[in-house]
Structures are given as C-alpha cells and as structure tokens.
Amino acid sequence: MTLAIIFLIVVSLLVYGIYRFFNPFGGLVNEQISNSYFYSRDKEHIVYSPMGNWFELGKTEMNVDLGSFQVLGNDYAKDGEHAYFKSREIDYNIDVPSFKVIEGYVPMDKNHVYVLVDSYYYLSNNSKGFRILEDADPNTYLQLSYDFAKDKNYVFRNNKKLTEVDYESFEIINDEFCKDRNGIYHYWYHKPLQKIDSITISETLSLTSYCIRDNENVFFRTERMGQESINQIMRIPFDNPDEIKFFDEKALIKIDDKIYFDGNFLSQADASSFEEVAFGYAKDMNHVYFLGKIIDGADPRTFKYDEIDYIFYDKNNVYEGGKVVKKR
Numbered sequence: 001m002t003l004a005i006i007f008l009i010v011v012s013l014l015v016y017g018i019y020r021f022f023n024p025f026g027g028l029v030n031e032q033i034s035n036s037y038f039y040s041r042d043k044e045h046i047v048y049s050p051m052g053n054w055f056e057l058g059k060t061e062m063n064v065d066l067g068s069f070q071v072l073g074n075d076y077a078k079d080g081e082h083a084y085f086k087s088r089e090i091d092y093n094i095d096v097p098s099f100k101v102i103e104g105y106v107p108m109d110k111n112h113v114y115v116l117v118d119s120y121y122y123l124s125n126n127s128k129g130f131r132i133l134e135d136a137d138p139n140t141y142l143q144l145s146y147d148f149a150k151d152k153n154y155v156f157r158n159n160k161k162l163t164e165v166d167y168e169s170f171e172i173i174n175d176e177f178c179k180d181r182n183g184i185y186h187y188w189y190h191k192p193l194q195k196i197d198s199i200t201i202s203e204t205l206s207l208t209s210y211c212i213r214d215n216e217n218v219f220f221r222t223e224r225m226g227q228e229s230i231n232q233i234m235r236i237p238f239d240n241p242d243e244i245k246f247f248d249e250k251a252l253i254k255i256d257d258k259i260y261f262d263g264n265f266l267s268q269a270d271a272s273s274f275e276e277v278a279f280g281y282a283k284d285m286n287h288v289y290f291l292g293k294i295i296d297g298a299d300p301r302t303f304k305y306d307e308i309d310y311i312f313y314d315k316n317n318v319y320e321g322g323k324v325v326k327k328r
Helices: 002-022
Strands: 025-028 037-040 046-048 060-062 070-073 076-078 083-085 100-102 106-108 114-116 130-132 148-150 155-157 177-180 183-186 211-213 217-225 228-237 244-246 252-255 258-261 275-278 281-283 288-290 304-306 311-313 317-320 323-327
Touching (some): 070 100, 275 304
Antiparallel strands (some): 070 076, 076 083, 177 183, 211 217, 281 288, 311 317
C-alpha cells in the first residue's frame, strides 16, 4: 500500500511537472473578470485560451497593443484601436473608446447595445457575430437578470422588446415569475409570458427561485402529471404560510398537512413523518416513495441511501429506479 501511494505521488508530480514545462502562459491578465486571457510566458503577448484549457481547447496568440489592452468580460477585451470577442477583432463598427461590457456578457458602446448572434464568430471569418439591439438606449440600459433588461423606454426579454407588460410597474419576482400592475406572469425560456388568473398581485411573494404564493395559493410550474408530459402552472391552496416546506427534489412540497409531488396530492403520505432520502426517494412512517409513488414492500424503518456504494436499500432488498434489483 505504501509503495502504491508513493508511486501515485511520483506520477502526479511528474505529470504536473510536464504540464508546467509546456504551459504557455505567464498568468491571467485580470483573473477577477476572465479566466481566458493570459500573458505569454515572456509577458510580451496576450494569449486567449478558453478557461486556460490550452491542452484540449487550444490557444491563440493575439495581435494587440499590450500597453492599452484591457479585459472587459470573460470573452471580451479591447486595446487602444480594437475591440475583441474572445481572440477575434470585432469588425462591426464598434466605437472602441466607449466600448464596454456589463454583467460580463452584454457588449455596448455610446451608440448601441449589441447582441451576440454566433458564439463561434471568433472561429470563422464568414460568421456574422453581432447585431444591434433595436431601440435600446446604451446610456440607460440595465441588465435586470439573464432574461430581462430595461432602459429609459422599454423592457427587453431575451434581446427583444417586451411590449405586453407595463413598463413603469414591471418587476422580476424570481427565476420563473414576473409582474406588473396588471398581473403576474410565468416565463420559461423563449415561451410567451403566461398570465396567472385569479391571483392577488399585492400579496404575491417569492418562496423559492421557481415558486410563488399570494394570500391563498402556492403557484409553480410542473412538466409532468403522472406519466404525462405537460407544461402547467399548479395552484395549491394553503391555510398556514409557515407550514409550506420545500425539499431538494423540486417536485416535492409540503403544504399544511399534505405532501405533493409534481402538484399531485399524495393521499397516503404522512406529512408529520415525511422526509426526503435522496435522488427521488422519500419515506414516512408507513411507506417508501420513488418519484411520488409507493414502493410496495419497502421497509421505511430501515430504508437508507449508502453514500459510499451509491445504493438504496432496506433490511431485505437493494433498489434501483424504485424497483427491487436484488436481495440483501
């Protein structure tokens, strides 16, 4: 055993030594902003390498003015004459002196806010890399979240003007819900906003990054109902807001004295003893559950997850996918 450990240490040191010997970098230009722009080992050039993974993703020595070079975002930089996306000069009539990047990924200058069209732009001279975000004012433009932005005139969603909400009262609630004076809306990727009916706007607040409530109901989106794939906003009434509990498995929720999975009430679950085990498994004093379904014959008193062997078991069986795979 001792010899094996010594051998592994020697091999590790050897590999590290080889890596250091061939490593082309002299250090990051600005490690607080980007992990991809490096000085060359002689400190006379700038090298772009995605996440510094030159061995697998390659590296490109850039022809820049070293004295004026500055990193603006993880994949953006400029010098006195040019703006750059990754390792390529941006040939899109950028105003270089005023060019900046907000939130690390939104490029703009004094004239326009720009949208990256093709993230592989730096690899091909035939690729159109950017477009102007129409009607966006760069002097007042703020990125509110990854999905939403706002300037003095408009709300933008995924780089398009969002005309169906009230500009003055628009707010983001969490990662899936937003609101204005006229309603509460669910948003999901590039799907249209979905207005929530019969909800008290003034009493609405966020419970998690994906769930909200008003003074009567809890609201969240589910993608399935039993075996059926759906895209539906669930509405579940509650009596006591302090008796709303969430688990690591997003589909599981305790509301008052009831347990729900994907919005389905688990009528046989005992809420007072209900606990999550891991990876879709849960149990109470009477049953073991997998993805909301009772595992027939599983013993809740001895059911456990073995974090070393990555197995679920009770005193009788080993389980996989909610089914018995072998006896213990």
